[in-house]
Amino acid sequence: MMRRLLPPLVSGSLFGAGLALGGMTDPARVRGFLDIFGDWDPTLAFVMGGAVIVMAIAWRFREHMAHPLFAEKFSLPDRSDLTGRLIGGSALFGVGWGIAGLCPGPGIAALVIEPASAAIFVVSMLAGMFLVRLVEGNA
Amino acid sequence: MIAGFTLSAFPDAAPMDGLFGGILIGLAAALMLLGAGRIAGVSGIAARATGISDSGMSTSSAWMFLIGLPVGAAIVAIASGGMEPSFASPVFLIVAGLLVGVGTRLGSGCTSGHGVCGVSRLSQRSIVATLTFMAAGIATVAIMNAAGLEVLP
Numbered sequence: 602m603m604r605r606l607l608p609p610l611v612s613g614s615l616f617g618a619g620l621a622l623g624g625m626t627d628p629a630r631v632r633g634f635l636d637i638f639g640d641w642d643p644t645l646a647f648v649m650g651g652a653v654i655v656m657a658i659a660w661r662f663r664e665h666m667a668h669p670l671f672a673e674k675f676s677l678p679d680r681s682d683l684t685g686r687l688i689g690g691s692a693l694f695g696v697g698w699g700i701a702g703l704c705p706g707p708g709i710a711a712l713v714i715e716p717a718s719a720a721i722f723v724v725s726m727l728a729g730m731f732l733v734r735l736v737e738g739n740a
Numbered sequence: 741m742i743a744g745f746t747l748s749a750f751p752d753a754a755p756m757d758g759l760f761g762g763i764l765i766g767l768a769a770a771l772m773l774l775g776a777g778r779i780a781g782v783s784g785i786a787a788r789a790t791g792i793s794d795s796g797m798s799t800s801s802a803w804m805f806l807i808g809l810p811v812g813a814a815i816v817a818i819a820s821g822g823m824e825p826s827f828a829s830p831v832f833l834i835v836a837g838l839l840v841g842v843g844t845r846l847g848s849g850c851t852s853g854h855g856v857c858g859v860s861r862l863s864q865r866s867i868v869a870t871l872t873f874m875a876a877g878i879a880t881v882a883i884m885n886a887a888g889l890e891v892l893p
Contacts, residue, residue, distance in 0.1 A: 608775040609801040613808020616768035616780065616852075620809070621816035622741065623761020624754060627825035629892050633752075635874075635881040643750055644758040649855060651762025652769065656860035659770035669777030676778055676797075678848075681864050690846025691854070691869040695876025697839030700884070700891065701828040704851045705844060706782035708837070709806060710813035711827075718827035722837040729841020730783075730792045 608671050617710040623648035626711045628702025635699050741820045769857050776801065781853020782809070783844035792845075826892045847873070 624630035624644050633642030668674055698704050703711070703722050711719035744756035772780035778797050787793035789802035796802065817823045828836065844850045847869050849858065854873075858866020884891065 605798075606800060606804050608771060609797070609804040610808045610811075612768045612771045612775070612780060613805035614768075614812035614815070615764050615771065615808075616782075616805075617809035617812025617814075618816045619761045619764030619766075619768060619812070621761070621813040621823065622764060622820075623758045625761070626813055626823070628827055629825060632881055632892065635877040636885065637878055638882050639885055641750070642753050643747065644753045644755060647755045647758030648762035648765065651759045652766040652856045653762075653860045655763055655766025656769050656773075656856055659766070659773050660861050662770075662774055666774065669773075669775055671775045672777045674777060677773075678779065678858075678863070678865075683865060683868055686846050687848060687865055687869055688872050690843045690848070691872035692843070692847075692876045693839050694843030694847055694850060695873030696880045697836040697841075697843060698851075698873060699877035699880025700839070701832050701836030702892070703827075703833075703836065703840070704782075705786055705840060706809060706850070706852050708840075709782065709786065710809040711825075713810040713814040714817055714823050714825065715827050718830075718833060721830050721833040722827075722840075725834045725837025726841035726844075727786065727790055727792070729838040729843075730787050730790075730845045731841075732838075733842055733845035734792050 604671055616706065619648075619652070620707050620710045621714070623651075625704075625707040626714055631702035631704075631707070632699070635702075741816075765852075765856060766860075769852070772805070773857070779853050779857045780805070781849050781857060782806075783840075783850040784848075784853055787845065828891045832891050843873075 620626055634645035708722045742756040747753050769780040785802045785805050788796040789806050854866040854869040859870050
């Protein structure tokens, strides 16, 4: 039980710590990064750079592993098709990200930083997700 | 929070905090990949935990990951002597939240799943998704600024 539940808890905690340290839980920081035509704040480029470099190394390790450390097999996405749904959905997400300066991870992490505001965002986000399921049936 | 180099052209930027924060995020995603064999994509995990999505890790694992997010953020907030960022007003938060929710389900991911895990894997879908949501975010902020819409107090 612990062997199965501890890794996601540790992963989530590291993730949340990284988001807060990197400034992703500060909407002004995020919107400042997106404001390339105005008073640009490059901090988030360092966040993304640091995360992508570490993960690029992790993908190399993965190639030499028959199975994950705490699970029987890898369960990873394998699609490569570019669809209107992917692009349209990502565009909608980007508009929302730009409006409030929050994406899903920081929105949830910010529940301990500014609980009322973060809760409004997270509940609305879940409502939006539920709406897609409602319209499409299962996902 | 962390001392170190700064950028003279951008005195308000926090490159060291950003880099170390990014490395922590990378380690978190690496643990999820190499430990559990899964992608640390927050939007998908949130959908999974709440029963909106039926595929992915176990519901209990999804909840563990989600609970960890504020736990980790709280540790950093306490260590840094408190964080008091400004957030948008409720109307903006609701509109933004709905768009983020709909968009991440249709687009199969967000900044973490596509932007970190997918881009580092050179996934064609994730690279296109990331370029798209970055461009949309940049355009949104530019248009709102041009229209004089102040979001953060």
